[in-house]
Amino acid sequence: MxxxxxxxxxxxxxxxxxxxxxxxxxxxxxxxxxxxxxxxxxxxxxxxxxxxxxxxxxxxxxxxxxxASIMSAPAADLAPPKDDPIPSSELSQYDGSDPSKPIYVAIKGRVFDVTNKPEMYGKGKGYNIFAGRDASKGLGMSSLDIKDAVPDYSSLNESQMNTLNQWESFFEKRYNVVGKVVP
Known part of the structure; x- marks a missing residue:
């Protein structure tokens, strides 16, 4: 089909x-x-x-x-997106290393709360490299290398931009937007 x-x-x-x-x-x-x-x-x-x-x-x-088991269905109960400013220095505190704090991942400057997926984004987990930072370039490149986990995605080619946009769309449908990254 x-x-x-x-x-x-x-x-x-x-x-x-x-x-x-x-x-x-x-x-x-x-x-x-x-x-x-x-x-x-x-x-x-x-x-x-x-x-x-x-x-x-x-x-x-x-x-x-x-x-498929981790590719959860879109969430039906998302809160309206927030645009509260979150300094990148503060964002780094939400990297999954402190279980009392939420886990945040930023894509293209928008901060998503991924706390409900600690098995993916928590300390020592496969996608933890993206937690507590805007790692847009790495997401676009499908890279788990720390050197690629940076917010500047201007060097991505068309295919990589498509991948980044797919990730952004995926996150928009599953996780609450809690703010935007500011310097």
């Missing part, structure tokens, strides 16, 4: 494929922690995608299966 372009289906299936290609088996480790599949099953799915063992349609399906 064909899905229209620009839908949640595209985001669900294309972003994991990009991540799987960029970080290989690390992808399996990230998703295995919250998946009903065994880590070995997830690793095998990612390995098949990475090594091109399956055709393109199957690759999207395998990656979607591997990531």
């Amino acid at each position: 064909s899905q229209p372009s620009g839908t949640w289906y595209d985001t669900l299936t294309s972003t994991p494929v990009l991540i799987a290609t960029a970080v290989g088996v690390s992808f399996a480790a990230i998703f295995a922690a919250s998946s009903s599949k065994t880590p070995q099953q997830v690793k095998e799915q990612v390995k098949e995608v990475k090594n091109g063992v399956v055709n393109a349609a199957d690759a999207k399906g395998k990656a979607a299966q591997a990531g």
Whole structure:
């Protein structure tokens, strides 16, 4: 069944494929922690995608299966977005290292509260690199390298900008916007 372009289906299936290609088996480790599949099953799915063992349609399906457990449905109860100023120095305090504080991730200057996903953004977790900062460039590049976890995304190419915009759309539908990053 064909899905229209620009839908949640595209985001669900294309972003994991990009991540799987960029970080290989690390992808399996990230998703295995919250998946009903065994880590070995997830690793095998990612390995098949990475090594091109399956055709393109199957690759999207395998990656979607591997990531589906953490790719939560859009939230129905989001609060209206806030534009409270949050200095970047203050944002860094919300990196998941203090369990008494919320966890924030900023994308293109907008701060999202991802506290309800500590298994993804909490201390020592797969996407913690994005917590407590605006790491727009890294999200656009599908990079988990700290040197890429910076707010300046002006050097991203068209494909990477598309990825960043998909992440932003994903976050808008799932997490409350609690403010905007200011110097």
